[in-house]
Amino acid sequence: MRYGKVKQFDRNSSFGFITDDENQKSYFVFYTAIKEEGYRRLQVGQKVKYQLAQGKNGLQCVNVYLAD
Template identity: 90%
Template sequence: MRLGTVKQFDPKSSFGFIEDDENHKSYFVFYTAIKEEGYRRLQVGQKVKYQLAQGKNGLQCVNVYLAN
């Protein structure tokens, strides 16, 4: 899994962006990709683990978990 930092997440529109810690590129994330219990939401600055998959408009984050 890759490691990244949440750069933006809007709970009203249910999407945001995660910046990869290794290559510093930002990738789109939709709330359905968050694999945590309860209300799925990310906070700016939070560290996450994730995978990349091809979406309609390029690579996007999938299987997103909070990094411990």
Template identity: 80%
Template sequence: MRFGTVKQFEPRSPYGFIDDDMNHKSYFVFYTAIKEEGYKRLEVGQRVKYELAQGKNGLQCVNVYLAD
């Protein structure tokens, strides 16, 4: 698992970006990648753990969980 910080998340068009701790790049995240219970939303500045997978337009975040 990788760790990062939510850089941006748009609840009206549920997508955003996560800044990766290891390489300081930003990766796309779509709300369906969030694996938490209830309403799937991320807050700017929130710490998360996730995996990267190849999407249609490059690497993107999948299996996103709030970091403990």
């Protein structure tokens, strides 16, 4: 798993970006990738752990969990 912080997340559009702790690159995240109960959303600055997968426009975050 990789670790990062939420850079941006638009609740209305249900997508955002996570900045990776190691390489400081930002990756796209869609709300369906968030593995939390109830309404899935992220807040700016929140620590998360995730995996990267190839999407149709490049690498994107999948299996996103709130970091402990």
